[in-house]
Amino acid sequence: MGFLKIYACILILSLSHLSYAETDLYAVSADITTLYRSARAVISDNQALINDASKGDKGLSAEAVVEKTLENYRKAVNHDLDMTTNTDAKEALLQSVSEVMEEAQDLINEPDKGFKGFLPAIFARQVATKFSQKMEGKMQIKLTAPKDYVRNRANRPDKWESNVIESMFRDTSYEKGKPYAEQSALKGKNAYRYILPEYYGPSCLGCHGEPKGSLDITGGKKEGGVLGELGGAISLIIFN
Ligand code: HEC
Numbered sequence: 001m002g003f004l005k006i007y008a009c010i011l012i013l014s015l016s017h018l019s020y021a022e023t024d025l026y027a028v029s030a031d032i033t034t035l036y037r038s039a040r041a042v043i044s045d046n047q048a049l050i051n052d053a054s055k056g057d058k059g060l061s062a063e064a065v066v067e068k069t070l071e072n073y074r075k076a077v078n079h080d081l082d083m084t085t086n087t088d089a090k091e092a093l094l095q096s097v098s099e100v101m102e103e104a105q106d107l108i109n110e111p112d113k114g115f116k117g118f119l120p121a122i123f124a125r126q127v128a129t130k131f132s133q134k135m136e137g138k139m140q141i142k143l144t145a146p147k148d149y150v151r152n153r154a155n156r157p158d159k160w161e162s163n164v165i166e167s168m169f170r171d172t173s174y175e176k177g178k179p180y181a182e183q184s185a186l187k188g189k190n191a192y193r194y195i196l197p198e199y200y201g202p203s204c205l206g207c208h209g210e211p212k213g214s215l216d217i218t219g220g221k222k223e224g225g226v227l228g229e230l231g232g233a234i235s236l237i238i239f240n
Contacts, residue, residue: 022192026181028086029194029236033179035081035090036127036141036234038072039065039097043123044203050118056111062098069097089139096130115217121232125154138239145232146170149208149223160184160193161235169197169230183240192238200231 042065043050049058073081083090100123108118124143132140144150144157146165157165168174174197181194200208207216208231212224225231 022183025192025238025240026194028089029181029192029238030179031086032089032093032139032141033194033196033234033236034076035069035073035093036124036131038076039069039093039127040120040124040143041072042068043118043120047120050108051115053112053114057109060101060108061105062101065101066094066098069094089135092134092139093127093131093141096127096134099130100126117218119218121152121155125152140237142235143232144235146230149225149231151220157233157235160186161195161233164195165197165230165233169233186237186239189239192240194236194238196234197230198232198234200225200227200229202227204231 042060045068046058046060049055050060052058070081081090103126104118104123107116110116121143128141128143132142142155144155144161144165147157147162150156164180168180176199177197179194179196181192184191184193186193205225205227207218207220208223208225210222210224210226212222214222216222223231
């Protein structure tokens with residue numbers, strides 16, 4: 001009897017540990033993707049300034065953008081970024097934001113030039129590339145979109161992402177804004193996968209809206225998207 005009791009205890013302990021680990025990974029994923037979106041929002045919020053031909057220095061130094069990222073993060077979750085947990089990933093992300101902005105200074109501060117092609121999605125891709133390099137083997141982040149909406153091949157969804165996008169996110173009965181996550185093997189490694197849907201807002205449609213196939217300000221073809229439609233997704237992989 002005593003033996004069985006101990007056995008049951010061990011079983012319960014290990015089960016609760018398992019569910020704790022999954023909850024933890026979900027929380028980490030929500031945190032890192034929120035930080036990533038907070039950074040991208042700095043670029044969207046300052047798009048008009050970035051495109052302003054009448055201004056030279058835009059005041060969007062690496063330091064300023066990191067600071068605004070942390071402010072956006074605070075507004076999103078109602079507390080400061082906690083650097084004591086998942087420090088590696090948070091440092092890697094902020095460092096990536098900083099490097100991308102340092103490299104973009106000449107471009108965004110060029111006087112007498114309006115549209116410079118420095119867009120939220122481009123910034124997001126550059127940050128994602130640096131972040132995934134810094135976290136090599138541990139974490140990867142990516143801004144992707146439904147397969148038929150992808151403009152830059154580098155942003156194409158992989159099989160797992162495409163499957164979630166098509167079978168869940170594009171299903172009209174799927175709860176709006178709800179991330180989807182599961183443990184799933186990737187290239188022979190154990191991976192926790194998390195993906196967050198994003199929708200077209202009014203500010204997106206000038207480039208991603210109708211009429212489909214007509215050219216936007218960047219010279220790209222518009223997707224024919226409509227307000228509130230699924231336009232993209234942020235995907236995070238944690239190898240574990
Ligand atoms: C000024 C035009 C413009 C606006 C406004 C714009 N986008 Fe984009 N978007 C682009 C371009 C150009 C790309 C391709 C970027 C690249 O080459 O990496 C892109 C890429 C993307 C991607 C990555 C997948 C892909 O197609 O390569 C997503 C997701 C996306 N946009 C969503 C949005 C959303 C959501 C909004 C509004 C909040 C928005 N965009 C606003 C022009 C725009």
